Amino acid sequence: MDSQPANRNLMDWLQQAMTLHQQGRLDRADELYAQVLDTEQDNRQALRLRGILARQRVDFDLSIQLLQRLGQLAPQNPVSANELALTYLATGELYAAELALREVIQAGHASCQALANLGAILQRRGHLDEAATQYAACLEFDPDDLEVRCNYANALMEAGHGDQALSEIDAALLRTPGHPLILANKGAVLCGLDEFAAAIEVLEASIDVAPFDDMALINLAYARRRCGDAAGAADALQVAVRVNPANARAVADLANTEMQLGYSASALQRCTDFLAKYPGERLVLTAYIYALADTGQCDKSAAIQGLEELVTIFDGAPPDGYADIESFNRCLADYVVAHPSLITNPARKSTTGGMQTGELNPAEDRIIEAFAELINAAVHDAVESWRRQGFNDHPVMAYAADHWTLRIWGTMLGSGGHQSPHTHPLGWLSGVYYVQLPDDMQVDEPRAGALEFGRPAAQFYFSADPKLRCIVPAEGRLVLFPSYCYHRTLDFVAEGKRISIAFDVVPLSR
Structure with a gap:
C-alpha cells in the first residue's frame, strides 16, 4: 500500500526534473534527479538523465559513475553504452569511448546510434576503412540518415576512395535534392580531392540555403583561396567569424x-x-x-x-623490458609495418610518398604501451625543465596539465617521400620518434630526411623570412615540441624505409 504514493512521488519528481532539464534549469533538475536516486538508487531513467545532465555541467566523473551503473543494470542496452561513450568523448578519452561501444555491439545489441558513434570515433582515430564499415552497417538500419551518409562519404574520401565518396553524396542528393547538409559535405569532399572550382559551386549553393553554416563558409574560403581569390576567401571568412x-x-x-x-x-x-x-x-x-x-x-x-628553447631532443635508454634500443626499435618497426590501418598517401594528411597508420592504442599491445611510457617520461622531464627555466607564463603552458591522453600513429616513407609543413592543432605538445632510417639516407646530403621547424605550409601566407631549426634524425631519438609549431620532413633519396612514430599529448578534461 505504501509503495503507491512513493511511486507517484518518483514519477512526479522525474517529470519535474525532465521539464526543468529541458528549460536549462540544470541545478534544480539535478536536485530532483538526485532525490529520485536517493529513494530508488537503481532507477534507470534517473541514472541516464542525471548522467547526461552531469556531462552537460562538465562533471564528467559523476556522469561516468552514473552511466557505468546504468550499464551494469542494463548491459544489453545500447543507449547506456552510447551515453557513456559520449561522456568519454567529451573528456578526450577516445579509447574508453570506443571500448564502451564495442562491448555492446559485439554482444549483438547494436543500434544505429552506437554504430554511428563508433564510426565517428574510428574516423577521428584514423581507422578509416573500419569507420566506413561501421557507417555502412548503420545505414542498413536507417538508409535516410543524412548525417551518417555524409560521414560515410568523408571517411571514404579520407581513405582514398574518392569516387565512391562522391557516389554516396550524389545518391543522398537524389533522395533529398538541394539539402544544405549534403551540399556542404559534397563541397568538403571535393576540397579533399583538390577539385576546388567544383567545390566552390557546390558550397555557394549550400550557403544560399543555410547561410549560417560556419564550416561550409570556411571550406568555401579555402577553395576560393586555392583558386586565387583571396578577397573572396576573406569575405566568406568574415561571415564565418560573425556567425561563430x-x-x-x-x-x-x-x-x-x-x-x-x-x-x-x-x-x-x-x-x-x-x-x-x-x-x-x-x-x-x-x-x-x-x-x-x-x-x-x-x-x-x-x-x-620557441624553436631553440622548447623543441627538445631526447636520446635515451629503452623502456623497461627491452635489452637495448635496437631490439625496442625492431619491435616497433614490425608493429607499424604490419598494422592493418596503414594507408598510402592518406587524404587530408601531410604524408606524401609513404604510408600512415591510424592511431595506435597502447592498451592493444605491450610495445605501444612501452612506447607510451617513453613519451610520458619525456613530457614530464621537458615540462619540469621549462618550469625551472621560467616558462610558466609562456603560451605553451596555457594547456599544461597533470593528466593527458596520447594520440600515436606511425609513418613509413620511401625514397622521395616527405611530410609537408603542418601543425597539430588538437595537441598541447607533439613529437616524433625515429624507429628505423635507411643506412644511405644522408650519404650525399647531411640534412636529407631531416625534421625542419618554422617553415609554414604553402597555402599559409608569410612575407618575412621564417626562423628555422633543422634536426637530423637518429634511430632512438625522440623530439618533443609545442603542437602549434610548423614542421616538415625534408626529401631523401635512399634504399629502405624511414619509419617514425608521431604523437600528440592531449590534456584530459577530468
Missing part, C-alpha cells in the same frame, strides 16, 4: 588571408583579441606568431615559437 566568433579555424584562416591581402596589422589585432579570450589556442597562436613577424616584431615571434 569562437571558431578558431575561421579566425586563424581570416588572419592569414588578411596577411596575404596586405593587412598584417589587422591580422595581428584579430589574433590578439581572440587569444585574450582563449589563451594558447593552437590554430590562432600559429597565425599570431607569423603575424608578429610580418609586422616587424620578429623577436617576440621567435620567443613564442
Whole structure:
C-alpha cells in the first residue's frame, strides 16, 4: 500500500526534473534527479538523465559513475553504452569511448546510434576503412540518415576512395535534392580531392540555403583561396567569424588571408583579441606568431615559437623490458609495418610518398604501451625543465596539465617521400620518434630526411623570412615540441624505409 504514493512521488519528481532539464534549469533538475536516486538508487531513467545532465555541467566523473551503473543494470542496452561513450568523448578519452561501444555491439545489441558513434570515433582515430564499415552497417538500419551518409562519404574520401565518396553524396542528393547538409559535405569532399572550382559551386549553393553554416563558409574560403581569390576567401571568412566568433579555424584562416591581402596589422589585432579570450589556442597562436613577424616584431615571434628553447631532443635508454634500443626499435618497426590501418598517401594528411597508420592504442599491445611510457617520461622531464627555466607564463603552458591522453600513429616513407609543413592543432605538445632510417639516407646530403621547424605550409601566407631549426634524425631519438609549431620532413633519396612514430599529448578534461 505504501509503495503507491512513493511511486507517484518518483514519477512526479522525474517529470519535474525532465521539464526543468529541458528549460536549462540544470541545478534544480539535478536536485530532483538526485532525490529520485536517493529513494530508488537503481532507477534507470534517473541514472541516464542525471548522467547526461552531469556531462552537460562538465562533471564528467559523476556522469561516468552514473552511466557505468546504468550499464551494469542494463548491459544489453545500447543507449547506456552510447551515453557513456559520449561522456568519454567529451573528456578526450577516445579509447574508453570506443571500448564502451564495442562491448555492446559485439554482444549483438547494436543500434544505429552506437554504430554511428563508433564510426565517428574510428574516423577521428584514423581507422578509416573500419569507420566506413561501421557507417555502412548503420545505414542498413536507417538508409535516410543524412548525417551518417555524409560521414560515410568523408571517411571514404579520407581513405582514398574518392569516387565512391562522391557516389554516396550524389545518391543522398537524389533522395533529398538541394539539402544544405549534403551540399556542404559534397563541397568538403571535393576540397579533399583538390577539385576546388567544383567545390566552390557546390558550397555557394549550400550557403544560399543555410547561410549560417560556419564550416561550409570556411571550406568555401579555402577553395576560393586555392583558386586565387583571396578577397573572396576573406569575405566568406568574415561571415564565418560573425556567425561563430569562437571558431578558431575561421579566425586563424581570416588572419592569414588578411596577411596575404596586405593587412598584417589587422591580422595581428584579430589574433590578439581572440587569444585574450582563449589563451594558447593552437590554430590562432600559429597565425599570431607569423603575424608578429610580418609586422616587424620578429623577436617576440621567435620567443613564442620557441624553436631553440622548447623543441627538445631526447636520446635515451629503452623502456623497461627491452635489452637495448635496437631490439625496442625492431619491435616497433614490425608493429607499424604490419598494422592493418596503414594507408598510402592518406587524404587530408601531410604524408606524401609513404604510408600512415591510424592511431595506435597502447592498451592493444605491450610495445605501444612501452612506447607510451617513453613519451610520458619525456613530457614530464621537458615540462619540469621549462618550469625551472621560467616558462610558466609562456603560451605553451596555457594547456599544461597533470593528466593527458596520447594520440600515436606511425609513418613509413620511401625514397622521395616527405611530410609537408603542418601543425597539430588538437595537441598541447607533439613529437616524433625515429624507429628505423635507411643506412644511405644522408650519404650525399647531411640534412636529407631531416625534421625542419618554422617553415609554414604553402597555402599559409608569410612575407618575412621564417626562423628555422633543422634536426637530423637518429634511430632512438625522440623530439618533443609545442603542437602549434610548423614542421616538415625534408626529401631523401635512399634504399629502405624511414619509419617514425608521431604523437600528440592531449590534456584530459577530468
